[in-house]
Amino acid sequence: MALNWFTELPSRVVKNFSVLEVLFNKHFVAAKKFRKISIHLMACKQGEQESLGEYIKRFNEKSLEIPNLEDSVAFAALMLGLKPIKFKFNIQNTEVSSF
Structure with a gap:
């Protein structure tokens, strides 16, 4: 080219x-490849047929591409990407000390 x-x-x-x-x-x-930032993680959504374990594995792989990712941002992105399942509602009502 x-x-x-x-x-x-x-x-x-x-x-x-x-x-x-x-x-x-x-x-x-x-x-040109641009450095990933935390906003890229917000686009990581759980697929319709994707299990919770598969989603969390994929989410963790994507989060490793972002340098200096803060736990609070990662947690917010994880919650945003989850399908509306019982786990999501349970974890939202529980205080989380670390990601």
């Missing part, structure tokens, strides 16, 4: 490596 992009550049547009770097970054910025 990069080679095709490079060969289609107008001739003499790349005068030095700095110009090439800027052009490359502008063109391929969509492919």
